[in-house]
Structures are given as structure tokens and as C-alpha cells.
Amino acid sequence: MYERKIPELLDCGLAVSIKVIGGKWKAWIIDCIRRGVRRPSAIHKEMHEVAPRIINMHLKELEEYGLIYKKVYAEIPARVEYCFTEVGYSVLPVVDILEKWGNEHKEYIYQHKEGYQADSCPFERKTA
Template sequence: MYQKKIPELLDCGLSVAIKVVGGKWKAWVIDCIRRGIRRPSAIHREMQAVNPRIVNLHLKELEELGIIYKEIFAEVPARVEYRLTPVGMSILPVMEALEQWGNENKEYVNRHQAGYAPGNCALLQETN
């Protein structure tokens, strides 16, 4: 099993929040479940741009973090659904605030993305 060389510092609230919703696809997975898309196959269909293996890894990690839980129904064939835990529900206002910020600033970010280069602080200077 892979172990990180530098341990995660999860004493900082921002680090914890980024661990939950950070990355390219986790917020999308959480949003699918929030909207009632709960079965793994339906989540894969909704997120068809993402490799199903990656979606499954995010589902597993979110489950391990206690953000979602897996409900297994005793049917043949077995049916699995994911649901948000109370802690998972509590992240939704944060995601809504991030979405609102993104919608309000997407043109600005897109306009400046082409001019961005590592070490270029021009963006920070513009907002001051």
C-alpha cells in the first residue's frame, strides 16, 4: 500500500475541507448524491467524462471519511446506494457558496487564466 512521504496535516480546518471536496471530481460525486443519483451505475452515467475507476476511488474515500455511507439492499442481484451522512449534508452550504463564487467570478478567472504563469503575482496586484 502506498504511504505518503509527508504526512497529511489535518489540524487545519481548511485542509480538512479541501480533503473532502478538493480534487477534480469529489464535489461532483457529492453533488450527484445530493441530487438523488445514488446508485454507482447512475453516478458513472452522470459522470461519463470520468473513468469509473476514479469515481469508485472517490466513493470509497468519501465513505472512509464518513461523508457518505453505502446502503446495501438484500436483493438478488444486490443493490447498492450511496447517501450523505449528517456530516456530508453539512458540507452542502460550503459547496453552494463555492458554486456561487465560481459563477460570479468564472469570466474573470477564464479571462486571466491564459495570462497566468507560476510566480506571476499580477492577479493579486489587480485586486488590491
């Protein structure tokens, strides 16, 4: 079993926020669920650039933190969907602010960070 060498400092609001919604893919998963992409297979299809194992790991973490819950339907074959908890809904404005900031500053970041491409955003919302 893995034992942390440095204890997590979760008495700081910023540390808690980053722990819960930080990382490369969690905000995208949250956005998928918000847009109605709730089944694991649909999330995998939407986020095809990301390994399903990674998506599943993040879904499990979001569930452990209490932002989402797994709704299992009594059907054969079983059908599973992820839905927001009340706390999960409360994080949506934070994700919106992060997206707004990113859209307002992406050109600046592209100019200052080698390897970024301004024309390829995997998070771009798909319109129906």
C-alpha cells in the first residue's frame, strides 16, 4: 500500500479545490456530465483522446469526493449514468470561470509556451 511521504494540507481552501477538480481531465469530465453526456461509454467517446482507464479513475475520484454519484438502472444489461450531487452542481460556476479565463488568455499563453497549438482544443464544446 502506498503511503504519502508528505502529508496533504487540506485545511486550505485552494488546496482542497485543486485536489478535487484539478488535474488534466476532471473539468472536461464535469463539463461532459453537465451537457448530458452521463454514461461512461459516452464520456469515453466524447473524450476519445484520453485513455478510458484514466477517465474511469477520475470518475471514481469525483464520486469519492461527493461531486457525482453513479445511478445504476435495474436493466439487463445494466445501465449506469453519472449525475451531480448538490456539491457537484456548486462547482459548475468555478468551471465556467476557469473556461472564461482560459478563453480570454489563451493567445497570450500560446505566445509564451512552446508547443501549444492555438487551433486544437480537445475541450471544444460540440454543438448538436
